[in-house]
Amino acid sequence: MSIERYQLDDFNALGDPEFRLLVRYFLREHHPVDIINPPKRLHWDEAEPWYMTLAEAGWLAPAWPREHGGMGLSAAKQLIYMDEFERFGAARTPDHGIMLLGPLLIRYGSEAQRAHFLPRILSGEHIWCQGYSEPNAGSDLASLRTEAVLDGDEWVVNGQKIWTTLAGDADWIFMLVRTDKSGKKQEGISFLLVPMDAPGVTVRPIDNLDLQDEFSEVFFDDVRVPKDNLVGEVNKGWTMAKALLGFERIFLGSPRQAAHALSRLRLLAGHVGMLDDPCFFDRYTQLRLDLADHEALFEESADRLRRGETLGADVSFLKLNQTSLFQRITELMLEIAGEDGGLLEPIEGNRDLNPMGLFLTARAATIYGGASEVQRNIIAKAVLELP
Amino acid sequence: MSAHDISEAISMIRESAAGIAVRHDLGRIRKLRYSVPGFDRTTWRNMCEMGWLALSLPEEKGGVGLGMTASCALMEELGRALVPEPVIGATLAIQTLGDDQLPDVLSGEKMILPAWQTTRSGMSTSDPIPVENGTVNGVMRYVPMAAGADAFVVATANGWGLVDAHSPTLALDVAQTQDGGHYGTLTFSGTPVSIVSDTALAGPVAQATLATAAYLLGVIDEAIERTLDYLRTRVQFGKPIGSFQSLQHRMVDLSLEAALTRASVADAARIWDGSPGSSKAYAAVSRAKARASTTAMLVTRQAIQMHGGIGYTDEHDIGLYLRKAMVMAPAYGDAALHRKRFAQYMPDHAEAAA
């Protein structure tokens, strides 16, 4: 079907099974084959064709309301969309604008900010990155020090962000900056939008453990941006950003990474002739049970979303469990790979037999989006109500 | 040698190692990684001059006549500093060579590496390749640092055979490894070979296995020490992160695993030196390697986690310890293989009684 056939006025009018089929057909017909299940996070030049296809179809932003150019999907339909994308192995695009900034602007942005920025995200003109973490503000994000000082009609930004994913590909950065040093740490933080080509912005890529230049340091040296680039109220950035973190955690709690890794474990086990080994089979089966149970737990939260409820701090359970399971699967992969588990390149040049890459990238999952230790602290306090 | 002499010798070895195996500066290690051959011949010669290859070789063969306890002390120091020079392989090779090859090898003039593994996890399945009319045909795999060798000593059906690394009928394929080194795959096609000994494979391989466990012990100890340093200095929420009890408890658990590994390696070295080649000794070596492989992966994974974002970079040295563990944990048999071997060499009493 041509791409226009996928541009419906009201996706929610379709039945769930029809919508599922529609997503499936769309992916099969329009997703570029060479980037299915990419072994690493794609850079913009690799992801651009797919991003633009999604843009053309109007399929980029499933969660945004129709009036802002999104698909306006109900919670139930969003889950189907996500599920089918994961099952297909659809490539993740540089999607910080769609996943994080868009919803925030829709909720807290000014009319002018929405009118300016949302269409440019949807057209691929603006690719965004997320500038929260700093060298001395990671788990303790509220202690961030990059500051913005008002000088006439402009904010002057000085400081440094770090671990900024795909900063080198981004045209803009949404960042948390300190605008007040006097009171409680959380109460002096604002949410600011800064173009990456502004004078005084410098990006230094950092190679990650998998030897990819996926994240960067970003330095701000007297960077000037218009006063209107601040989102919401001054000193209210923390509350807004926290609303997004909850959303990030449910996304990171979806079973996708673990499910993908398990399928690769099975392939590898076949390759090394371990499927008949009773010790391996027992451990493999345990991981299958773990995944099935995680899916069931995830579905409970998904059901609550479908009923229109908001999720509490217990979404942290999902992120905690999914990332741990993802890691355990990749650890078993290395264990059965023998000497090949120490190779730098995929086994026999087959990128589906790359336990090393999966193992290394899985290390990051328990660090980003709130480290596992921090998730446990949140659960202990907010869910278990421990003193 | 008396126990006192041996412990004197061991502290000397540790001290001398510190000059070459510089664990506080991994600059040399970083520079060499992912290059071919991935190590440095001048350093190699220095190591040979220090007698490192000959530690456990008998004195009458030009060795030092110390046992595995001394070798393990050395290997531990090398592991701490992630030394890439193929000391373990070359030491194995020496035990298979005839007297006339030894001087050049011990001086570092000539590097001979062993090729004995035909399959992945080869300890249990390797079979020697046949010799016909003074030549060999076949493939040997997983030869660490093969691209730096002048010759290979190959496990053949007729005993250990020496093959010139530059022989035109020998093809070398190199696959890089996570730690910056490589494995060589050697394909022999009617390659001339001269038989040098009929030393059994098992003994030298077991010693290399134990040496690998000791190297991993060094990796473990250093990763723990570096992580403790980080936990003492990294501040979040206004305190060093090492003041958070969850991290304290984790470090306690990891240190316990390290202590068990240390005890296991020391025990195996003692048992080997007391009765080399006995079932008891093989069992102890397997026990040590199983423990070291598992602990090294556990500790280095957790070390990354406790370093947070900076642990997930290639710029911070802690990642080098994880990469080394990824390569050395499966080398000379992974944990599962050595658990199996332990059970074979040391059948459970209940089972034996039944």
Ligand SMILES: Cc1cc2nc3c(=O)[nH]c(=O)nc-3n(C[C@H](O)[C@H](O)[C@H](O)COP(=O)(O)OP(=O)(O)OC[C@H]3O[C@@H](n4cnc5c(N)ncnc54)[C@H](O)[C@@H]3O)c2cc1C
């Ligand atoms: C692959 C990757 C991509 C990233 N992308 C981005 C991005 O695009 N934008 C962005 O802003 N940030 C990004 N980050 C940063 C990420 O959010 C931080 O790394 C994370 O918040 C942890 O902070 P830190 O690295 O400073 O570690 P630290 O906070 O220093 O933590 C070090 C260790 O201490 C533990 N710890 C800390 N506090 C406690 C406590 N109270 N109790 C127990 N343990 C504790 C941690 O769990 C961790 O194990 C990314 C990180 C990674 C790894």
